[in-house]
Amino acid sequence: TPDKPRFLAGSIGPLNKMLSMSSDVNDPGARSVTFDEVYEVYRQQIRALNEGGVDLYLIETITDTLNCKAAIKAIMDLEEEGMDQLPIWISGTITDRSGRTLSGQTVEAFWNSVRHAKPFAIGFNCALGADLMRPHIAALSRVADTLVAAYPNAGLPNEMGQYDEQPEETSGSVGGWAKDGLVNILGGCCGTTPEHIAAIANAVDSIKPRDPAPSKHTMRLSGLEPFEVAS
Structure with a gap:
């Protein structure tokens, strides 16, 4: 509809x-796939999505940043x-309360690993509910x-294996x-559900979006809390 345009995201x-x-607990160096193999699989998918008419690419539910890099390279090479x-x-x-991806990266490390792709949006999905995800979204927003x-x-x-959280709970968070x-x-x-999405849309309808400029310049070293770095 002209007053509310929709865009189709191609899920990768x-x-x-x-x-x-490692694919073998007894061999830290073991891998079941190579970078080239993962790159080629993503390349085929991205070409198909592009030919199918998507408006943007959504590289989602990333547990391993190196897999994400293979997808990014496939997009850039095809372009x-x-x-x-x-x-x-x-x-x-973010797979658990440690605040790290499955491949071990903090929020800040994940951002700095993929920012070269100049994504129009960066974020997190899945694994956690809104209450547990909030601190990680806040860290990314900074x-x-x-x-x-x-x-x-x-x-x-x-x-x-069922989800009990009601639309008003999710939208409130x-x-x-x-x-x-x-x-x-x-x-x-x-x-x-559709009811959750409708409740979220209603909850944020009149709220001003975030300013995309980061609010702070921070650095995090492995195992340490963030500290301020003068800009």
Whole structure:
């Protein structure tokens, strides 16, 4: 509709094989795939998405940043070969309360590993509910100089693998993120329904989006808390 345009994001999801982690607990150097193999798989998918008419690429649910880099390289190489240039949205996954991706990166490290792609949006999705994801979105909002996006799960799954969090609970949490100026794009992942998405849209309808300029210049070394660095 002219008053509310929609855009189609081509999802480039994670693989079931990782380049950064061993496939054999007894051999730290073992890998079940090579970078070239992962690159070629992503290259085929990206070309198909482009030919299918997507408006942007969404490299999502990234657990391994090296896999993400293979997808980014495939996009850049295809564009150099003449394929249409489209915006890139990158969405990683924090897998537990440690605040790291499965391949071991902090929020800040993840951003600095992919910022060369100049994504129009960077963020996180899946794995966590809104309450547990908030500190990681806040950390990303402090350092990213582009739009910040988030689509959490509807809480954590129960003993039966189902999600109990109601639309008003999810929208209340992410609505708080918006009010605090942490995000530009919001949505829902596992366990969310059309009712969740409608509630989120309603909760942020009149809120001003985040200023994409990072609010602080920080640096984090492995195992240490952030400290201020003069700009």
